[in-house]
């Protein structure tokens with residue numbers, strides 16, 4: 001492993017601690033077993049939470065690590081090196097907490113944060129069956145009844161949906177008001193009326209839990225609204241501006257680095273025509289191209305993560321980091337399978353899982369088409385065209 005640039009000793013320590021932890025606690029055989037069963041290794045999740053990996057970005061005052069998105073990226077890159085699905089479970093806690101971190105009151109930060117610090121998982125519940133890219137088409141409603149909001153609706157594709165003890169939920173409070181119709185709430189799993197719907201049987205990231213979450217007359221106190229009424233859409237977008245680099249960009253970097261290491265190892269051992277395939281320049285060039293893509297994706301991801309830590313929010317750059325990293329990762333894993341030949345297509349070798357896992361990067365936290373919409377909109381705004 002090369003020397004890192006610009007990291008503090010604390011960050012390097014967290015990076016190394018995460019690397020040692022995940023490689024020891026989540027070995028390949030366990031990943032394979034959980035992938036086959038589509039099961040989250042909760043014993044490893046529990047240990048990760050005890051180590052503070054789910055609360056890296058939570059304030060120190062409530063027991064979090066008080067670190068920023070660069071450190072979060074380091075952690076998620078290391079976890080994703082081993083398994084992108086596992087990284088998704090852990091990263092979803094930071095995603096769910098982000099709205100509270102950005103616009104929540106001090107009391108909300110503490111109340112919600114305690115769940116995560118104490119080892120519970122959290123989930124971010126925005127998507128619905130007919131509202132993915134078009135977030136504002138959501139039909140889940142929240143209606144004020146006395147001092148309580150009453151939530152009804154079904155959220156779809158929710159990471160940690162069946163495992164979380166607390167949800168960040170977006171629901172329509174002001175119907176017909178376009179991007180001002182939704183508000184953001186937090187809802188405890190223990191509230192009567194919450195049930196878990198179908199568990200997605202997915203192509204990849206099968207170590208992560210993805211479910212429907214159903215809300216039937218779920219009553220939450222008025223003070224569980226996060227931010228202002230009608231600001232839900234804005235809060236969701238502000239969240240993604242801050243989570244796309246670490247949650248997707250850095251995780252895809254982890255998958256790429258894993259591919260590079262596995263290809264060097266495999267190609268130095270696989271003999272064809274009397275010599276290791278690594279001796280062929282065609283293979284060396286593939287590995288070089290993988291490294292170029294990894295380093296480029298990493299440079300952009302960590303640059304944007306650093307800007308976020310410095311308080312500079314740039315939606316277009318966050319989208320660029322997410323889109324570039326996830327597309328680079330697909331190219332890298334494609335070549336990794338190619339280098340492994342027929343064995344790369346077999347479930348006996350990890351690159352097969354990495355290939356299935358990596359596709360998710362272009363889909364969640366907004367598809368890459370949505371990222372391009374964000375990037376172009378920002379360019380056109382800067383040019384004064386819109």
Ligand SMILES: Cc1cc2nc3c(=O)[nH]c(=O)nc-3n(C[C@H](O)[C@H](O)[C@H](O)COP(=O)(O)OP(=O)(O)OC[C@H]3O[C@@H](n4cnc5c(N)ncnc54)[C@H](O)[C@@H]3O)c2cc1C
Nearest residue numbers: 124125126127132133134157158159210364365366367369
């Ligand atoms: C494993 C997994 C985990 C997830 N975790 C979460 C989670 O924790 N919380 C959560 O809220 N959501 C989660 N999601 C949902 C995810 O964010 C959505 O699936 C995603 O935003 C896409 O929405 P959709 O599936 O409805 O696709 P659609 O919006 O139906 O899009 C279908 C296709 O059309 C394209 N498209 C749509 N509109 C346009 C347009 N205007 N211009 C060009 N192309 C367009 C899209 O890019 C895509 O290629 C998860 C999804 C998956 C698969």
